[in-house]
């Protein structure tokens with residue numbers, strides 16, 4: 001038996017770092033949006049736990065978040081057998097796209113199936129939150145408003161229709177060849193808890209002029225000041241006609257939002273020319 005599952009990445013539509021907490025984490029609020037750029041995870045039954053990965057640069061031992069997720073699931077449900085996991089990596093990691101977090105969530109879901117665990121959603125959520133702040137989002141709906149460390153989630157709803165929010169734009173994600181350490185990005189950011197707009201209202205307005213005026217990722221200014229290559233990547237997207245462009249998470253990924261598919265296609269090409277790894281939801 002072989003089970004497979006995609007592990008899609010996310011972008012952040014706005015991100016407010018509200019305050020530093022006594023436990024060293026930060027309270028934040030953000031809108032997570034799942035995107036089509038995805039890794040692929042496969043699992044087969046096995047006596048013990050093994051992992052392979054298409055990218056030789058990634059560790060496949062106990063340091064890998066997929067292996068950590070599998071171990072957490074084994075412990076929580078008293079599972080004594082293992083599995084052979086294979087991860088086909090497509091999403092750049094350490095880029096603010098949640099790639100590793102999504103792989104971990106996909107591991108929880110895939111092995112729950114493989115091991116027939118019938119795991120209640122709240123137990124999976126708790127295991128996910130223990131693996132990383134972004135992991136629980138990848139167990140849930142396509143778009144969510146997140147608070148706390150990022151683990152308190154409510155599905156993002158379209159106020160006009162009462163249905164789950166659906167992103168209506170052409171999207172280009174560009175990852176410049178720069179690495180931003182998340183912990184360092186948190187050190188650079190100045191938390192602010194008051195006077196923040198309601199990210200849900202801003203995002204669901206689908207009004208890009210309003211996004212430009214009100215949708216802020218607090219990491220963006222300090223991270224772009226420290227890494228000019230990231231600012232340059234965002235400039236490429238804006239010059240190609242993005243109605244909105246911003247940093248995702250703590251970077252280095254930036255994304256551009258476009259009303260017109262032709263502009264998105266041109267932006268994707270320009271970002272590739274500029275040396276970025278690029279994904280777009282627009283067909284070539």
Ligand code: C5P
Pocket residue numbers: 024025026027028131132133134148149150182183186
């Ligand atoms: O939860 P995760 O392991 O992804 O977080 C990595 C690091 O990012 C944490 O050790 C912490 O320094 C920082 N972090 C934070 N506040 C958050 C999420 C992460 O300070 N809400």
